[in-house]
Amino acid sequence: MTALREVGILGTGSYAPERVLSNHDLEKLVDTNDEWIVSRTGMRERRLVSEGQATSDLACESAKRAMEDAGVGAGDIDLVILATVTPDHLVPSTACILQARLGLVNASAFDINVACSGFVTGMNVAKSLIAAGAYNRVLVIGAETMSSILNYKDRGSCILFGDASGAAVLGPYAGQGKILDMHTGADGTGGMSMVVPAGGSRKPCTPEVVAADEHKLVMKGNEVYKFAVAKFKDLVVEQLARTGYKPSDIDLVIPHQVNLRIIESALSRLDIDPARIYINLDRYGNTSAGSVPLALDEARRAGRFQSGSLVSLVAFGAGLTWASSLIRW
Numbered sequence: 001m002t003a004l005r006e007v008g009i010l011g012t013g014s015y016a017p018e019r020v021l022s023n024h025d026l027e028k029l030v031d032t033n034d035e036w037i038v039s040r041t042g043m044r045e046r047r048l049v050s051e052g053q054a055t056s057d058l059a060c061e062s063a064k065r066a067m068e069d070a071g072v073g074a075g076d077i078d079l080v081i082l083a084t085v086t087p088d089h090l091v092p093s094t095a096c097i098l099q100a101r102l103g104l105v106n107a108s109a110f111d112i113n114v115a116c117s118g119f120v121t122g123m124n125v126a127k128s129l130i131a132a133g134a135y136n137r138v139l140v141i142g143a144e145t146m147s148s149i150l151n152y153k154d155r156g157s158c159i160l161f162g163d164a165s166g167a168a169v170l171g172p173y174a175g176q177g178k179i180l181d182m183h184t185g186a187d188g189t190g191g192m193s194m195v196v197p198a199g200g201s202r203k204p205c206t207p208e209v210v211a212a213d214e215h216k217l218v219m220k221g222n223e224v225y226k227f228a229v230a231k232f233k234d235l236v237v238e239q240l241a242r243t244g245y246k247p248s249d250i251d252l253v254i255p256h257q258v259n260l261r262i263i264e265s266a267l268s269r270l271d272i273d274p275a276r277i278y279i280n281l282d283r284y285g286n287t288s289a290g291s292v293p294l295a296l297d298e299a300r301r302a303g304r305f306q307s308g309s310l311v312s313l314v315a316f317g318a319g320l321t322w323a324s325s326l327i328r329w
């Protein structure tokens, strides 16, 4: 049997649309206020697409930046994995739309639907395929237009999310971003805690469905809150147990940007200095599959980690799903 190859992150990129929706803007849409949102979530503003902009448009920008950063051309990519719960269309996949847009003529392409765990899950799938020798340059993207499925009459959910995209090019390890450990998991019994009830085969869209906003996200906030705190803690503890590192060895944790209270609550159960957690949810909210790659790219470009740093990615979300990855940058 051929030995498995080591896999690295060759480049990263991200893109958030320009339009800003602040807490004060939300006060005009639903019965809420800036003080409530900041104290319960840590969020101050989020980005939204402009009229006519869709998930593939966000994905395209972040992918171009990641490919440029990695120094690869369109012909070099042999697989595109695009994580999203807000595809441009039900069919075809947004990955195929992107493949055509970027002229990735040598690439296979498919979407994965793992919600907020999407990018890290996509990375882990890519890592396995590259390690096995099946592909050489995989473009992994997390991209979401959450505003397209939010109910802006529901103050319990619409305040939390924004639109954004992030991407990475993975390939055989070449001295940067070696993936040391990965894990993914799911518990479908919790699936109905975050659901878009209609628009799929169970309940196709009709005028009645749309009038009742059943094509929009419905969330049991308290259930998700408890799951997220526990899963965040478990993912880090298990990652350290598998790899033999101590909490103090981790230079930066890049968590899914879910909610500052959830992150702080999980951290209080872990022996990790809060200064070693990357947070940008105050500026973008929760951008689902876009969240971790946007934070990874921002943190990297801001010099929050360097060559040799140990970086932990931790994500969890609807499904329920979760994924983690440990990287020696």
Ligand SMILES: CC(C)(COP(=O)(O)OP(=O)(O)OC[C@H]1O[C@@H](n2cnc3c(N)ncnc32)[C@H](O)[C@@H]1OP(=O)(O)O)[C@@H](O)C(=O)NCCC(=O)NCCS
Binding pocket: 031, 032, 033, 036, 037, 040, 041, 116, 155, 156, 157, 159, 160, 219, 221, 222, 224, 225, 228, 258, 259, 286, 316, 317, 318
């Ligand atoms: C949604 C969330 C912020 C609600 O915070 P909370 O402290 O649990 O608030 P509760 O749901 O207990 O509601 C408390 C009160 O605030 C009200 N409230 C809810 N949203 C509000 C808002 N945007 N503005 C003002 N008041 C609000 C509720 O109606 C409730 O009022 P009541 O006591 O009169 O009934 C929190 O549960 C959460 O973050 N959950 C996780 C959701 C998530 O991150 N999902 C994505 C995971 S990937």
